[in-house]
Amino acid sequence: xxxxxxxxxxxxxxxxxxxxxxxxxxxxxxxxxxxxxxxxxxxxxxxxxxxxxxxxxxxxxxxxxxxxxxxxxxxxxxxxxxxxxxxxxxxxxxxxxxxxxxxxxxxxxxxxxxxxxxxxxxxxxxxxxxxxxxxxxxxxxxxxxxxxxxxxxxxxxxxxxxxxxxxxxxxxxxxxxxxxxxxxxxxxxxxxxxxxxxxxxxxxxxxxxxxxxxxxxxxxxxxxxxxxxxxxxxxxxxxxxxxxxxxxxxxxxx
Amino acid sequence: xxxxxxxxxxxxxxxxxxxxxxxxxxxxxxxxxxxxxxxxxxxxxxxxxxxxxxxxxxxxxxxxxxxxxxxxxxxxxxxxxxxxxxxxxxxxxxxxxxxxxxxxxxxxxxxxxxxxxxxxxxxxxxxxxxxxxxxxxxxxxxxxxxxxxxxxxxxxxxxxxxxxxxxxxxxxxxxxxxxxxxxxxxxxxxxxxxxxxxxxxxxxxxxxxxxxxxxxxxxxxxxxxxxxxxxxxxxxxxxxx
Numbered sequence: 001x002x003x004x005x006x007x008x009x010x011x012x013x014x015x016x017x018x019x020x021x022x023x024x025x026x027x028x029x030x031x032x033x034x035x036x037x038x039x040x041x042x043x044x045x046x047x048x049x050x051x052x053x054x055x056x057x058x059x060x061x062x063x064x065x066x067x068x069x070x071x072x073x074x075x076x077x078x079x080x081x082x083x084x085x086x087x088x089x090x091x092x093x094x095x096x097x098x099x100x101x102x103x104x105x106x107x108x109x110x111x112x113x114x115x116x117x118x119x120x121x122x123x124x125x126x127x128x129x130x131x132x133x134x135x136x137x138x139x140x141x142x143x144x145x146x147x148x149x150x151x152x153x154x155x156x157x158x159x160x161x162x163x164x165x166x167x168x169x170x171x172x173x174x175x176x177x178x179x180x181x182x183x184x185x186x187x188x189x190x191x192x193x194x195x196x197x198x199x200x201x202x203x204x205x206x207x208x209x210x211x212x213x214x215x216x217x218x219x220x221x222x223x224x225x226x227x228x229x230x231x232x233x234x235x236x237x238x239x240x241x242x243x244x245x246x247x248x249x250x251x252x253x254x
Numbered sequence: 255x256x257x258x259x260x261x262x263x264x265x266x267x268x269x270x271x272x273x274x275x276x277x278x279x280x281x282x283x284x285x286x287x288x289x290x291x292x293x294x295x296x297x298x299x300x301x302x303x304x305x306x307x308x309x310x311x312x313x314x315x316x317x318x319x320x321x322x323x324x325x326x327x328x329x330x331x332x333x334x335x336x337x338x339x340x341x342x343x344x345x346x347x348x349x350x351x352x353x354x355x356x357x358x359x360x361x362x363x364x365x366x367x368x369x370x371x372x373x374x375x376x377x378x379x380x381x382x383x384x385x386x387x388x389x390x391x392x393x394x395x396x397x398x399x400x401x402x403x404x405x406x407x408x409x410x411x412x413x414x415x416x417x418x419x420x421x422x423x424x425x426x427x428x429x430x431x432x433x434x435x436x437x438x439x440x441x442x443x444x445x446x447x448x449x450x451x452x453x454x455x456x457x458x459x460x461x462x463x464x465x466x467x468x469x470x471x472x473x474x475x476x477x478x479x480x481x482x483x484x485x486x487x488x489x490x491x492x493x494x495x
Binding site: 058060084085087088090092094095096098099100101111112115116118161162165 | 359
């Protein structure tokens with residue numbers, strides 16, 4: 001399916017990004033742009049810095065060098081409250097879902113909304129939470145605790161929680177990791193649904209080629225701390241580069 | 255590092271938004287869950303301590319001073335100290351493990367990316383709640399300890415509750431009550447800070463959760479004993495002045 005994107009309006013722009021942990025240099029000058037309405041999958045083997053990249057975008061990690069401009073703001077120039085404002089416009093779905101153990105599903109989803117909109121009435125919060133739970137097909141689990149949910153249900157709940165603040169950008173960290181093929185397909189469909197229904201632009205961090213193929217308009221390959229290839233799925237995977245062949249051999253798609 | 259952490263707590267306490275509802279929730283969680291343990295332990299310690307004190311006082315023919323002696327011992331020292339030690343074991347380790355586990359499972363990061371200040375919500379609210387709950391629990395502990403002491407005195411001497419109350423309260427002054435409250439405030443603060451500090455700064459991995467819980471108790475207990483020494487000396491000095 002061909003998706004509509006706006007190539008002229010970047011919502012995230014990264015230039016010369018470097019990040020090290022001690023002696024380990026993870027990012028070695030990453031340049032990357034995400035355009036409005038676009039879904040981009042960042043592929044790469046484990047330990048190549050994919051998650052580090054999106055954690056820098058959301059301000060959880062500080063870069064050593066380089067510039068990250070998200071929704072027109074340079075994240076390095078923002079103070080605490082400005083960064084918080086920007087974070088309400090960017091949703092982050094964690095690899096392990098990161099649902100709050102002590103809260104049920106309703107409370108998990110309502111929590112960011114309550115904390116960011118103190119004046120919102122209980123009725124409005126109820127309405128928003130139920131609308132989102134309906135959108136991710138989890139209304140019947142509303143009172144359940146995270147420990148009672150399956151892996152796929154946790155992922156869906158996590159996506160619903162990030163959507164509650166109506167973000168313009170979604171960052172997915174390994175959305176299909178540890179899921180069976182059927183549940184992975186459901187999550188992939190949900191990522192596409194979110195893009196269209198909520199009008200978001202997304203970065204999908206994954207090493208699942210099926211996920212990358214089905215959810216993204218563009219693929220970016222992160223290898224050895226740098227972006228080494230980008231384009232449509234077919235363009236990238238018709239390349240004869242050695243690191244891509246290695247990557248292929250561990251996936252069923254070819 | 256603890257000093258910096260503590261300064262940040264005080265800075266965030268005075269900074270809005272104030273999350274009173276969450277403080278009350280935490281007070282309820284901490285207070286109600288620790289109440290049975292503290293009440294029963296207080297009662298037993300009062301009973302046993304009176305039993306142990308009776309013999310030496312009898313050898314001096316001073317057993318009539320038992321009520322006065324127990325009043326001073328429980329209100330000034332035993333009540334605040336037993337409460338603090340039990341809270342350090344139960345509450346500090348619980349907070350340490352809870353926050354460490356939240357850190358390991360990225361729940362703290364999830365708050366941060368949702369524009370929620372995790373330090374304010376998880377650390378400041380818990381420290382405030384622990385401080386308030388420790389003072390309230392101290393009153394319960396002191397009361398049940400006195401009841402334990404009275405039971406022992408009643409069994410030995412058939413003293414009425416009125417006589418026991420008069421004996422116990424005659425040796426207690428206003429400053430002694432202030433000392434007990436002040437001690438409990440400091441102990442509560444210490445328990446809250448130890449638990450949140452170790453939990454919030456836990457290293458990643460499940461090993462970090464266990465470590466945070468253990469270290470929170472060790473740090474809290476050590477600090478409580480040091481603080482007892484300092485506060486008692488301080489109040490002795492105030493009495494002399």
